[in-house]
Amino acid sequence: MAAAALHLPHGLRAAGAPAEPVGAARGGRRRRLRVRGRVPDPGRPAVRPDRRARPRHRAGSVPVGSSVVHLGPGLPVVLGLLTLLAAGAGRLSGLEQDRPVVVAALRATVQLAAVSTVLVVVVRSLPLSVGFVLLMVTIAAVTAAGRATGLPVRAPGAARRVTTAAVPVVAGATPVVALVLASGTVPLRGAAVIPVAGILVGGAMTATSLAGRRLREELAGRRGEVEAALALGLVQRDAVLEVARPAAATALVPGLDQTRTVGLVTLPGAFVGVLLGGGSPLEAGAAQLLVLVGLLATQVTAVWTATELVARGRLLTGVPR
Numbered sequence: 001m002a003a004a005a006l007h008l009p010h011g012l013r014a015a016g017a018p019a020e021p022v023g024a025a026r027g028g029r030r031r032r033l034r035v036r037g038r039v040p041d042p043g044r045p046a047v048r049p050d051r052r053a054r055p056r057h058r059a060g061s062v063p064v065g066s067s068v069v070h071l072g073p074g075l076p077v078v079l080g081l082l083t084l085l086a087a088g089a090g091r092l093s094g095l096e097q098d099r100p101v102v103v104a105a106l107r108a109t110v111q112l113a114a115v116s117t118v119l120v121v122v123v124r125s126l127p128l129s130v131g132f133v134l135l136m137v138t139i140a141a142v143t144a145a146g147r148a149t150g151l152p153v154r155a156p157g158a159a160r161r162v163t164t165a166a167v168p169v170v171a172g173a174t175p176v177v178a179l180v181l182a183s184g185t186v187p188l189r190g191a192a193v194i195p196v197a198g199i200l201v202g203g204a205m206t207a208t209s210l211a212g213r214r215l216r217e218e219l220a221g222r223r224g225e226v227e228a229a230l231a232l233g234l235v236q237r238d239a240v241l242e243v244a245r246p247a248a249a250t251a252l253v254p255g256l257d258q259t260r261t262v263g264l265v266t267l268p269g270a271f272v273g274v275l276l277g278g279g280s281p282l283e284a285g286a287a288q289l290l291v292l293v294g295l296l297a298t299q300v301t302a303v304w305t306a307t308e309l310v311a312r313g314r315l316l317t318g319v320p321r
Helices: 022-036 074-092 098-122 126-149 158-182 190-221 223-231 236-261 269-276 281-311
Strands: none
Touching: 074 098, 098 126, 098 190, 126 158, 126 190, 158 190, 158 281, 190 223, 190 236, 190 281, 223 236, 236 281, 269 281
């Protein structure tokens, strides 16, 4: 008598019935998954939650959040000792720079703490980021005016001096910032605009300060040569430039030296910052190269503009006419 056919639930088999071949079971499962658009490796499980939860980093990158400085109780102690070391060296050397060193360190601490708090909000808004850049330009102009002229901020004519000092700062930084943004090299976001603009504005400020101070000293020491050139019939601009150009060129020495020795002597901030942000060494090198070449363009333009202003009797007072 023929055995009655039994209808068993899916996945169960009758006792004594031959087991389904493993290959057939896997083959059927692979066919079902192929219809859905994914074919797993037969030797691997279909789902590996442990690998999904595992963070992935590119080769040569640094995990986001890495830092070369540990924020602990040792940090303020080291900062205090370094400040005392610098102040002590300034006192013992006879340079009388102990007080300026302490004041600069305290100001840097307060300013960086405030800026770190403000930037959390500012970088989220492009208009606020632009306003912050304009604030940096204003402070840079005030600083450059004081260094170049040697006059305190509260001295008479401060508004005119600051406005004049802002010209080389803006003339140096604006074209470079506009170029890198227009080309798409730097994205138009607050988190990208503020650091790049800050580096370039700071470079223009330093170049203007150094050029103005060097020109002031050179024109004071070689005033007779300028007056002799005027007596020979040269106009004021040409007479001053004969003395001013070689002196102003010395303001470019720090930037040129930094660019020449990058990677051999120093690893500047942009390079290290990109690495700590999770970028590859190639990305860090590209960012640093952009910053260095941009700084050169900024500083050369700023020094050129400052020299022209001095030659025309605008930035400094007491220039022979």
